[in-house]
Amino acid sequence: DQQVKQNSPSLSVQEGRISILNCDYTNSMFDYFLWYKKYPAEGPTFLISISSIKDKNEDGRFTVFLNKSAKHLSLHIVPSQPGDSAVYFCAASEAGANSKLTFGKGITLSVRP
Amino acid sequence: DTAVSQTPKYLVTQMGNDKSIKCEQNLGHDTMYWYKQDSKKFLKIMFSYNNKELIINETVPNRFSPKSPDKAHLNLHINSLELGDSAVYFCASSQVIGRAFFGQGTRLTVV
Numbered sequence: 001d002q003q004v005k006q007n008s009p010s011l012s013v014q015e016g017r018i019s020i021l022n023c024d025y026t027n028s029m030f031d032y033f034l035w036y037k038k039y040p041a042e043g044p045t046f047l048i049s050i051s052s053i054k055d056k057n058e059d060g061r062f063t064v065f066l067n068k069s070a071k072h073l074s075l076h077i078v079p080s081q082p083g084d085s086a087v088y089f090c091a092a093s094e095a096g097a098n099s100k101l102t103f104g105k106g107i108t109l110s111v112r113p
Numbered sequence: 114d115t116a117v118s119q120t121p122k123y124l125v126t127q128m129g130n131d132k133s134i135k136c137e138q139n140l141g142h143d144t145m146y147w148y149k150q151d152s153k154k155f156l157k158i159m160f161s162y163n164n165k166e167l168i169i170n171e172t173v174p175n176r177f178s179p180k181s182p183d184k185a186h187l188n189l190h191i192n193s194l195e196l197g198d199s200a201v202y203f204c205a206s207s208q209v210i211g212r213a214f215f216g217q218g219t220r221l222t223v224v
Contacts, residue, residue: 105153
């Protein structure tokens with residue numbers, strides 16, 4: 001029972017263009033959402049997060065948008081750089097759930113020079 | 114000075130063996146976790162400890178036993194290894210809700 005879904009397994013974009021990575025969730029109790037980035041043979045690293053009381057959070061080239069009514073969030077990377085090529089995991093947690101993260105299965109982003 | 118370090122990075126062992134994976138964090142976090150990434154690439158939580166106390170146990174077979182000697186360490190011991198235990202195991206720690214720091218992972222291969 002996947003509570004966090006990343007339906008596209010991969011995305012390829014040209015350097016300098018925008019990358020849009022999508023994520024859907026089913027658990028309405030989720031109130032905190034995160035994106036993690038993972039390079040091969042390394043652990044996931046935190047990228048950006050958003051609380052359910054917001055609909056947008058921006059950090060440099062990375063912006064996360066949250067649409068609670070649609071149970072959908074997206075990560076925008078602009079401009080995309082070749083070093084952004086990695087697997088991106090969407091994750092979510094419930095309030096008071098001891099910070100347990102529920103992950104999607106990830107999307108592989110390839111940024112072409 | 115790695116924040117979350119786990120050893121070994123690779124572990125190949127035979128079915129039926131008992132093995133341990135060690136994890137240490139130097140971030141001063143109160144909460145530590147073990148996550149498993151299976152062949153389908155899903156990252157799923159196994160255990161969570163807060164100040165050496167078990168707070169999450171996600172229906173993991175009791176062949177898996179976490180041990181936290183202090184809040185900076187959370188080791189994972191696995192008895193009677195099975196082929197299906199082959200996966201990448203990640204240790205993590207956190208202080209702020211959700212924002213977990215992960216180790217580099219241990220790729221366990223059971224043959």
